Amino acid sequence: MGKTRNFEKKLEGKLKKEKREQEKKRKEDEKREEELTKFWAIGAKDESKKNEKEVKRQEKIQNKQKNKELFLKEMENS
Structure with a gap:
C-alpha cells in the first residue's frame, strides 16, 4: 500500500x-x-511614404516650371 x-x-x-x-x-x-x-x-509596405514622395516630386516639377518661366521672362525683358 x-x-x-x-x-x-x-x-x-x-x-x-x-x-x-x-x-x-x-x-x-x-x-x-x-x-x-x-x-x-x-x-x-507603407503607402504614406510613397504618397509623400509623389507629392514632393510634383512640387519639385512645379518649382522647375516656375523657375523656367521666370528665367524666360527675364531673358525677354533683357
Whole structure:
C-alpha cells in the first residue's frame, strides 16, 4: 500500500511538471510569434511614404516650371 501511494504521488508530480513545462513552452512560442509579427510588420509596405514622395516630386516639377518661366521672362525683358 505504501508503494502504491508513493507511486501515485510521483505520477501526479510528473504530470504536473509536464503540464507546467508545456504551458511555459506555449507562452514562449506565443511571445516568439508576437516578436516575429512585430519584426515583419516593420518592413511592411507603407503607402504614406510613397504618397509623400509623389507629392514632393510634383512640387519639385512645379518649382522647375516656375523657375523656367521666370528665367524666360527675364531673358525677354533683357
